[in-house]
Amino acid sequence: MSNHVSRRKFLGAAAASVPGAWSLANALPSHTSDADQGASVTSKNRIIDMHVHFDEKNPNFIADFLKLSDRLNLTACMLTPFANRKIVADAAKQHSTQIIPFGFVDLDAPDVVKQVEELHGMGYRGLGELEFVKKPYNDPSYFPVYELANRYGWIVLFHTGIVLRRNFDEPEDVASGRMRPIYLEEIARRFPKITVLGAHCGNPEYEWAAEIARWNPNVFFDLSGSTLTKMYARLAEFQKIFWWSATGWHSAEWTVKTPNNDLSAFIKIVFGSDTNLNEIESVVKQYHDMFEACDVPEQTRNYGRDAR
Ligand SMILES: [Zn+2]
Numbered sequence: 001m002s003n004h005v006s007r008r009k010f011l012g013a014a015a016a017s018v019p020g021a022w023s024l025a026n027a028l029p030s031h032t033s034d035a036d037q038g039a040s041v042t043s044k045n046r047i048i049d050m051h052v053h054f055d056e057k058n059p060n061f062i063a064d065f066l067k068l069s070d071r072l073n074l075t076a077c078m079l080t081p082f083a084n085r086k087i088v089a090d091a092a093k094q095h096s097t098q099i100i101p102f103g104f105v106d107l108d109a110p111d112v113v114k115q116v117e118e119l120h121g122m123g124y125r126g127l128g129e130l131e132f133v134k135k136p137y138n139d140p141s142y143f144p145v146y147e148l149a150n151r152y153g154w155i156v157l158f159h160t161g162i163v164l165r166r167n168f169d170e171p172e173d174v175a176s177g178r179m180r181p182i183y184l185e186e187i188a189r190r191f192p193k194i195t196v197l198g199a200h201c202g203n204p205e206y207e208w209a210a211e212i213a214r215w216n217p218n219v220f221f222d223l224s225g226s227t228l229t230k231m232y233a234r235l236a237e238f239q240k241i242f243w244w245s246a247t248g249w250h251s252a253e254w255t256v257k258t259p260n261n262d263l264s265a266f267i268k269i270v271f272g273s274d275t276n277l278n279e280i281e282s283v284v285k286q287y288h289d290m291f292e293a294c295d296v297p298e299q300t301r302n303y304g305r306d307a308r
Contacts, residue, residue: 045073045302046097049280050157051129051199051224051272052076053104056084061277062091062099068277069098072284079104079129079157082115089122102126102157105145108134113144120152128157129199129274132174137183143190150191157272158184158196160221161203181209181221188216199272200225210241213268217251222272228286235293242266242294264300266291 055061065076077100080088085103092101103119105112107130116127127149135141137158149156160181163174181202188196201221202209213219231237242265244250250265273283291301 047072047074047271047284048077048100049074049273050077050155050197050270051222051274052078052280053129053274054078054080054084054088055276056081062087064277066095066098068280069095072281074098074280075100077102077126077128077155077157080124082106082119085119085122085124089124092123100125102128102155104129106132107142107145113148116145116148120148126155126157126195128155128197129159130156131159131163131179133178134173136178136180138186146187146191146194150193153193155195155197156187158187158198159200160184160198160209161200161205161225181205181212184219185212185216188212188219192218194218195220197222197270197272199274201227201269203227206238206241210243210265210268214244214250214265220268220270222270222274223287223290224272224274224283228283228290232286232289235290238266238290239294242268264297266294266296266300 052065058064065078068074069076075098078088078092079102081104085101088099088101092099101119101122101124103116103124103126105115105119105127109115119127127145130137133139133142146156159179161176161179163176163179165174166172181198182205184196184198187194196216196219198209198219198221201223203225206227209221213221228235245265246263250263271284271287273280275283290296
């Protein structure tokens, strides 16, 4: 969701290690240019934030983001409305270490397939955040978009779970029931070259989200939104939801593909902030608190670091 009010109070200090996923490192091609400005920008050990909405209301958004990116050593998958595709594509070319362009399209738009092809031609690397759909995510009318994403080997970020209400006085054709995490299972299986990312871990269907991630090597979730605030006093419960660490109860491919044979279930969680630029650091702190509460091993926390 892009319209967040300021409601996170856990202002933290330094950027903690935040997780991502081994497959994300595979899915995000190495940058080829080093044209990035700024002496502090390095391509090593960066936090990858999968969930940064481009803010079209802020004319200085790119500049503001780059400053923050330098300070936190953070790369954003920048979720970009189709109308803003050019400015973000250009910024991503100029600052390839810091900005990875993702196309924020409406799955119900009549020309959505054409939009996705155009985004691909402009150097976009994925789609998201897909949301506010008129039909459930697994509706066959959306398959042409998924087929393209599959062909491109893209990451696709889906909103999952409860969704805010924008208009209180007018009828809205919006329902969180169309965006349940269970629909991602079918997409991941039908389109195995898509890396399927669910935002918000299906809030509140965390168990479904985690179980789908467990058996599908190409499914991951972020914990953005209200979840880490809601669960603040009971963060250790994530150990019960992501329960299969060091057991054999997971996809067999996992053992083959994870670096260092890391069997922590927490590699299925990626870092996503989904907030204003000035609050991203506080979300990093929230993730860090969750890791501490769940005794997440250091190497698992560091999967989110971009080691390109
Ligand atoms: Zn969302």
